[in-house]
Amino acid sequence: MKRRVIFFRVNYLLLAALLLAASVNAFADVAIRKPDKLPKSSSFTTGMKVSPDEKATEARLLIPRDVWQQMRAGLDGDDTKAAALTSFNPGGAQTVMAGLFLSLALTFGGLWLVRSRERAVKFGPAALCLAALMLCGAAAHAVFANAGPPPAARSLTSKILTQDLQWWGAYGQVKVEVTDDVDRITLVLPKQKQEQPR
Amino acid sequence: MQEIAHVPAQLRPKRNAAFESRFALPFFGFCVLAALLVSRWPLQLSIATVFLFAGPHNWMEFRFFLARMPARWGKSRPFYAVGLGGVAALTAGYILLYALGQTWYLSEAGWTAGAALWTTALLLWLCALVHLRARQLRRDRSWVFALGFALCAAAWLAPAWFGLALVYLHPLVALWFLDRQLKRTRPRWRGAYHLCLAALPLILVLMWTQLAHAPNLSDESALTWRITQHAGAGLLNGVSSRLLVATHVFLETIHYAAWLVVIPLAGLGSKAWRTEGIPLAAVRGGWPRTVRAALVCAALVVVALWLGFAADYVTTRDTYFTFAMAHVLAEAPFLIRML
Numbered sequence: 044m045k046r047r048v049i050f051f052r053v054n055y056l057l058l059a060a061l062l063l064a065a066s067v068n069a070f071a072d073v074a075i076r077k078p079d080k081l082p083k084s085s086s087f088t089t090g091m092k093v094s095p096d097e098k099a100t101e102a103r104l105l106i107p108r109d110v111w112q113q114m115r116a117g118l119d120g121d122d123t124k125a126a127a128l129t130s131f132n133p134g135g136a137q138t139v140m141a142g143l144f145l146s147l148a149l150t151f152g153g154l155w156l157v158r159s160r161e162r163a164v165k166f167g168p169a170a171l172c173l174a175a176l177m178l179c180g181a182a183a184h185a186v187f188a189n190a191g192p193p194p195a196a197r198s199l200t201s202k203i204l205t206q207d208l209q210w211w212g213a214y215g216q217v218k219v220e221v222t223d224d225v226d227r228i229t230l231v232l233p234k235q236k237q238e239q240p241r
Numbered sequence: 242m243q244e245i246a247h248v249p250a251q252l253r254p255k256r257n258a259a260f261e262s263r264f265a266l267p268f269f270g271f272c273v274l275a276a277l278l279v280s281r282w283p284l285q286l287s288i289a290t291v292f293l294f295a296g297p298h299n300w301m302e303f304r305f306f307l308a309r310m311p312a313r314w315g316k317s318r319p320f321y322a323v324g325l326g327g328v329a330a331l332t333a334g335y336i337l338l339y340a341l342g343q344t345w346y347l348s349e350a351g352w353t354a355g356a357a358l359w360t361t362a363l364l365l366w367l368c369a370l371v372h373l374r375a376r377q378l379r380r381d382r383s384w385v386f387a388l389g390f391a392l393c394a395a396a397w398l399a400p401a402w403f404g405l406a407l408v409y410l411h412p413l414v415a416l417w418f419l420d421r422q423l424k425r426t427r428p429r430w431r432g433a434y435h436l437c438l439a440a441l442p443l444i445l446v447l448m449w450t451q452l453a454h455a456p457n458l459s460d461e462s463a464l465t466w467r468i469t470q471h472a473g474a475g476l477l478n479g480v481s482s483r484l485l486v487a488t489h490v491f492l493e494t495i496h497y498a499a500w501l502v503v504i505p506l507a508g509l510g511s512k513a514w515r516t517e518g519i520p521l522a523a524v525r526g527g528w529p530r531t532v533r534a535a536l537v538c539a540a541l542v543v544v545a546l547w548l549g550f551a552a553d554y555v556t557t558r559d560t561y562f563t564f565a566m567a568h569v570l571a572e573a574p575f576l577i578r579m580l
Binding site for chain 1: 354357361381383384386387388389390391393394395397398
């Protein structure tokens with residue numbers, strides 16, 4: 044009888060652990076609020092060049108005019124259909140429905156876990172280990188997700204062309220120009236003199 | 242006398258092995274050959290296999306389901322009512338969605354929302370079927386609702402991906418049916434069959450290694466565009482469309498082979514046309530004429546499909562794949578019933 048009580052406690056612990064693990068993921072996955080009007084998207088392949096420039100004072104993205112025209116044509120053409128097929132979110136309905144069904148899944152999963160006590164007795168320790176692993180994974184996920192990128196990754200300069208930023212990537216302000224002066228998309232990055240190799 | 246009595250017992254394992262190899266070797270050989278041919282000519286074989294085998298395999302499935310349908314539902318009435326009602330309602334919903342998608346009445350976002358709704362209905366219907374069957378068997382399978390709702394969430398987050406998953410998973414359902422059929426009628430073949438199943442992922446991986454860097458198929462014509470889109474080229478932009486079409490055609494070919502050759506061999510033999518083994522026809526007070534008429538009508542539909550393909554392949558293909566959703570859905574209740 045005492046053993047049975049212990050296992051019931053393990054059951055509830057398991058349920059609580061699973062709910063906690065799932066809630067971390069659920070909060071992490073909350074979609075960023077999108078603007079009311081969805082930007083259209085289109086894709087095609089073209090050449091690109093990253094060019095460090097000592098004379099540049101700000102990052103500039105130079106887009107050849109013909110590429111720009113191609114991008115506009117893509118947005119106005121059939122490619123928008125593929126974009127619409129992969130996602131839609133009028134008023135956040137997609138996220139709301141997904142969240143609703145995820146909540147129902149967790150509720151029914153929890154109810155099933157509580158109801159299947161016999162199975163929990165058999166697989167209690169294994170399930171507990173699994174829940175602990177999930178918690179560790181979720182915690183690690185949260186830790187990594189919340190750590191900020193290094194300072195070099197927060198502005199677009201030639202410093203981003205290092206091995207250290209492979210994991211983080213980089214972001215920052217960029218001036219977009221449509222020009223006839225280049226033959227491919229060019230990202231001009233300000234370069235500091237002390238970075239020159241000896 | 243003792244020696245004579247021992248003879249059959251000693252011969253049996255050899256005979257079993259012969260049965261297994263007689264089944265396994267041709268099956269495995271067919272899979273390898275299909276993979277080779279499909280990798281070489283994916284588009285041509287896509288057109289040819291659908292033209293030749295789509296209709297007949299539907300006829301065979303219809304015949305199989307007729308044989309599995311009890312004459313009197315009894316305690317299974319809720320299961321069959323929900324199962325067959327769901328097939329009708331979901332097929333109607335799918336056709337309506339497809340028809341609206343062809344008009345200007347439905348925006349693309351609206352169409353995608355409709356697809357997510359349809360997938361949700363499909364998943365909840367499957368959950369209901371599993372639950373009803375579990376109730377009959379007095380088992381607790383309430384976990385299916387947790388899984389079903391989780392899949393619903395995924396379907397709302399990525400509706401188009403879910404449809405694509407259905408395209409690739411449906412051919413594999415035939416292999417599941419085959420396994421259940423072998424368990425009933427040819428249990429000795431199952432071991433060899435499971436080995437063949439284990440080899441399928443290897444064949445697929447070999448195919449993918451060969452085709453990973455293959456150039457995309459030219460989708461300039463309406464037909465090739467449809468075939469590549471059906472295989473998911475619109476969604477999987479980074480993957481060679483040749484690989485996608487080849488994978489889909491390979492799985493479809495196995496699916497057709499299972500329904501047209503292996504399942505009849507394992508279960509029906511030469512009795513496909515005979516209605517004596519069909520409970521709906523054989524039971525006292527049954528409907529033998531109706532069953533025969535249904536089989537003949539289905540055969541006429543197959544012939545009409547062939548004529549349609551010959552006259553206008555693209556339109557007939559579109560129409561076929563829309564209405565063929567009925568047979569995809571009909572597989573669910575019968576498979577769940579066999580588990």
